Amino acid sequence: MMKITRAGVVDERQQYSLDNFKAGDSWRMFRILGEFVDGFDTLSSVGRPAVSIFGSARTPMEDKYFELADQIAYELAKAGYAVITGGGHGIMGAANRGAAKADGISIGLNINLPFEQEPNGFANVPLNFKYFFVRKVMFIKYSMAFIGMPGGFGTLDELFESLTLMQTRRIKAFPVILVGSEFWGGLVDWIKDQMLATGKIDPDDMLYFQVMDDPEEVVKYIKRTVVL
Secondary structure, X not given: OEEEEOOEEEEHHHOOHHHHOOOOOOOHHHXXXXXXXXXXXXXXXXXXXXXXXXXXXXXXXXXXXXXXHHHHHHHHHHOOOEEEEOOOOOHHHHHHHHHHHOOOOEEEEEEOOOOOOOOOOOOOEEEEEOOHHHHHHHHHHHXXXXXXXXXXXXXXXXXXXXXXHHHOOOOOOOOEEEEOHHHHHHHHHHHHXXXXXXXXXXXXXXXXXXXXOOHHHHHXXXXXXXXX
């Protein structure tokens, strides 16, 4: 069945990758293993701590958070950190651009999507993935800190996966900074009023992330907590 979307015509029969796994499709494991090998080989050679910056691909260049992402990435790269993004446009493009302007390591982990996310062109270490779960392993394994800019479901997915892994002690705790109190404030209040107040999480779980507005404060916090 063909479906017309904002991004164009999508063949729904081919859209959902998980639906395509059938008996006898074990050959797909070679593609998956290949993505792991490419990711591990490339990112393990970076040789310096990396910071991942997440945010909406729909953020226009004139948006204040686009400029903030560019500024934060520039300062981090200048300080010697590698910068990792999801490789797309919007906030991701801003962060890759900022790191590249500082002659730093600008990594873009792009994902193939049905509506074809195009790489932003600012990453000087580009990688392309078909499988979300492989890409997410790369973010977790090679990032020493996460910076969440305003974004959508994908940003929330990365945020809550990192918090879950730290809460369950599957990974060591690392800095998670949410930039923009006007954007994140409602979510933080909901977590306090609904999850914390009803015992779904512990008070200490609120310490896994910080909310900041000042880019200088963000960079100083990273420098203080992620030692080069």
